[in-house]
Amino acid sequence: MASQARPDLPHSAPAHGVRHAAIIMDGNGRWAKKRLMPRIAGHRAGVEAVRRVARAAREMGLECLTLYAFSSENWKRPASEIADLMGLLRHFIQADLDEFHANGVRLRIIGNYRALEPSLVDMIEKAMARTAGNSGPIIAIALNYGAQDEMVRATQQLAQRVAAGEMTADEIDIDKIEAALDTADLPPLDLLIRTSGEQRLSNFMLWQAAYAELYFTDMLWPDFDAKALAQALDAFKLRDRRFGGL
Numbered sequence: 001m002a003s004q005a006r007p008d009l010p011h012s013a014p015a016h017g018v019r020h021a022a023i024i025m026d027g028n029g030r031w032a033k034k035r036l037m038p039r040i041a042g043h044r045a046g047v048e049a050v051r052r053v054a055r056a057a058r059e060m061g062l063e064c065l066t067l068y069a070f071s072s073e074n075w076k077r078p079a080s081e082i083a084d085l086m087g088l089l090r091h092f093i094q095a096d097l098d099e100f101h102a103n104g105v106r107l108r109i110i111g112n113y114r115a116l117e118p119s120l121v122d123m124i125e126k127a128m129a130r131t132a133g134n135s136g137p138i139i140a141i142a143l144n145y146g147a148q149d150e151m152v153r154a155t156q157q158l159a160q161r162v163a164a165g166e167m168t169a170d171e172i173d174i175d176k177i178e179a180a181l182d183t184a185d186l187p188p189l190d191l192l193i194r195t196s197g198e199q200r201l202s203n204f205m206l207w208q209a210a211y212a213e214l215y216f217t218d219m220l221w222p223d224f225d226a227k228a229l230a231q232a233l234d235a236f237k238l239r240d241r242r243f244g245g246l
């Protein structure tokens, strides 16, 4: 037994150097279209990719994997697709929470999830509470997330504290803004991956991406797997991060 690794901890600090990776999981619809299938089939295959990649991230020793699942702009989609996506999310939490918990994973949700349907909010809060005491990696799901909305909510929070006399406007600094963001207790973002060939951020983690390395792949999200994640981590290893220095 002594040689067996604890399931919630990597063997040693990972060589790739990535603590926190985030993925804009794009291309489910195009994946389905190529197969003459309805878009929901692409989203279902996308959930399978989430399972694979969450497992791989854990095995590769990431401290945090953040996945963009539903943006604050995705409400523009047809109601039937929104209902399909929320249904898949509900099912995912029900089906996968035990595995996450057994592996010491902490499930986090970022974004304005409190504006979702009350029964879903309840389910999310129970799932987060159940895994909050774990000591393994964080899987953060961005739901009803928009970076601009996140910054608006953070600004409101700080303004309220100033109005209440808890601090002065001059005391607002980078640390205070970071502490008011949804990602307050997550490690700094190292690597931001987007699938499907689009090269834009689509309102994802704009503040956190300030010095993240960006990695774009043409692969559609339902095709993404452990090997694709390993390739992104390999690419990261070759980057020279200077943070404005030399």
Ligand code: IPE
Pocket: 025, 026, 027, 028, 029, 030, 031, 069, 070, 071, 074, 085, 196, 221
């Ligand atoms: C990503 O796939 C999933 C979500 C945005 C929820 P898309 O649904 O955007 O797939 P494409 O971009 O239409 O191929």
Ligand code: IPE
Pocket: 024, 025, 026, 027, 068, 069, 070, 071, 074, 198, 200, 202
């Ligand atoms: C970004 O993908 C949002 C998610 C992956 C959840 P979109 O498909 O919504 O992005 P745009 O509309 O192409 O920018």
Ligand code: MG
Pocket: 026, 027, 028
């Ligand atoms: Mg898309």
